[in-house]
Amino acid sequence: MDGSIKEAESTQTAQRVAAVAVVIVGFKNADDIAGCLTALSASLPSPGFDIFICENGGRPAFEQLLDELLQADGPCAPATDFECSDQFQSATFVDVHRLRLRERPGCDVWIGCASGNLGYAGGINAWLGPLAERDGWKGVWILNPDTEPERGALAALVEHAEATGKAMVGSTILDGDGSRSVRFRGGVHWQKLRARSVAIGLGDRADALHDVQLIEREMDSPSGASMYVTRACIEAIGPMDERYFLFFEDLDWGVRAKQFGLGYASASIVAHKRGTTTGSAKAPGEIPKLTVYLEHRNGIHFVRRHFPWALPLRVAASCLYSLRFLLRNAPGNSLAAIHGMAAGLMGEVGQPSWHRNQAK
Template sequence: MMTLKYNELTGFINAEQPAPVSEVAVIIVGFRNSGDIAACLHALSRATSGPAFDVFICENGGSDAFHRLISDLLDEEGPCRRREPVGIAMDLAAGRFTQVERLGFRTGAPNVWVGCAGDNLGYAGGINAWLFPLGRIDGWRGIWILNPDTEPTELALAALFERAESGRKAMVGCTILDSDESEHIRFRGGLHWQKIAARDVAIGLGERLDVSYDVAPVEQAMDSPSGASMYVTRWCIEAIGPMDESYFLFYEDLDWGIRAKHLGLGYARDSIVIHKRGTTTGSARNAAAIPKLSVYLQHRNGIRFVRRHFPWTLPLRVAMSLFHAVRFLKRQAPRNSWAVIQGVSAGLRGETGRPSWHRENLASVAGAPSEFRPR
């Protein structure tokens, strides 16, 4: 007799069929940046070894952006081709997507599932929109969260998977570079939280790629992988729960890592990911050009983060934010100086989620949250 499992988000899944998801689920959250996503998938398609994987994309930018993304992925020079919609039965009315398309790489086996979010779910919400239904499906051992503006090298996933499996690590970070021509590190493993300064720092920032080092101190210093590329095991997710959507954007990766640290964080030094900084987070060299929402959420969520994990450092965090407000004024960015003050005030009031005052275009701040925190 054929048995069925019911998932309130995805409908019925045939429990006797082979697992419809490979060993790793690659999750990408996009917002009207189809070119970045296409480049990321091209890079993923060049993987030469490692576990089998499928790709799950959440498009947060609405129906038009969803159809543009599908078109760009299926373009003559795109990475994908269309496949029949089988394997996962989607009950979209009960889920968080209004549309789902099943594509696949032009070469190789991976499926590429593309979901159109009914609203901008934020970074964690976009991840959870796929993570919740995946939780009811057997077969996969971990997820790999990638910024849409990243391009992993051929062995990146294999190295992450090996470190997680052989080292029994809950989460694993990689080596992140700002460009494929860079000889200097942006992240070695991930982030470290400096309690006395109430801020996070990028481990290995500025070090040469070829410098010798010991992996053990890096893993000991890690408080979280960078949200631009973080591998998370299934058993870790089952132990600590999903990413916290109350942040909406910024700090949810660090919050997740802190929650998982007691289970073991790892660094796969041979996993190299190129990150084209700023195309998804709105990073800008000009202080006045940084989107107000980015600044607001960085400082609001910084307050929320320290209240949850290091409450005794709250005065330090407030002081750090005020320091940045003054810096914005000195850099002739009064609007963002005010955004810092507003964000701190909202954090102290306990505001969470997407700010009620903002219903405008979020394209400039749709990516991973670890790129533009004050340091």
């Protein structure tokens, strides 16, 4: 009898998740993820969190990530106390491993090997689905793999959400070059008449004076590099839209959540290397074709969904970007912008077939 009770209690504990679920999507960037987890290891003791990683890069990338995290100087150690990786097995993941943060023994690190390249939204949703069946967590912290949060970043997000009742809260995102230069204060503002998003606070010094309430009024979405989303919000608006595959899915999610309140926790500081996965921080001619293509395809989808009257403006914006690529000696990406725009107008969604074929 006692043994049955203990087994039931052990199973129940294993099915509970800490107060915050940190969700990260990787694609063949084990070094970035190791750096992110090392930074998370130094987080304040409260709130507690567990980490859920979706590796979109296939079995070799999954194995490399495990090796990187489990090195002698890596952030993780094997979880030997209770092996229950099978509780998260599904058709979405072909394998799941459970580790723990070495410097934070109570923190589980779940790593799922995706059955294919699910895209960013698909990678997030691969964990949101099973998490919906688990008790304990009150919010999800979406983090880019190439971020390094400061010690109090998560605590500031949760405190702001709970103090203000905001459904989604963004951080102060700094360029990852040590300059303390702001990339985002909270998130982005959508310029309706120019059919494009702009980063709020871009170029500010981290310690510059700012008006949090004004920023929150301007925000149309937190930055996807660091966004805290309450469980109630996810239950109200649903998961990310996987039709985008990559780019605009976070902005779309934020706009859908705006009716429930968007917040900015200025004390939540997160350094972001920018573009190590997508290549979006490179020179015009070096940006991957997929990045340019999806930016312009998904811009069409986003505008058509939320601001349909502005569709001609978005088409014009893509044409101008195409011309700019051409003038900067990047003819390949000039064509990619036009092809992406056309694909959006024709209704293409998900992973482009040409990219899927290249990956085989």
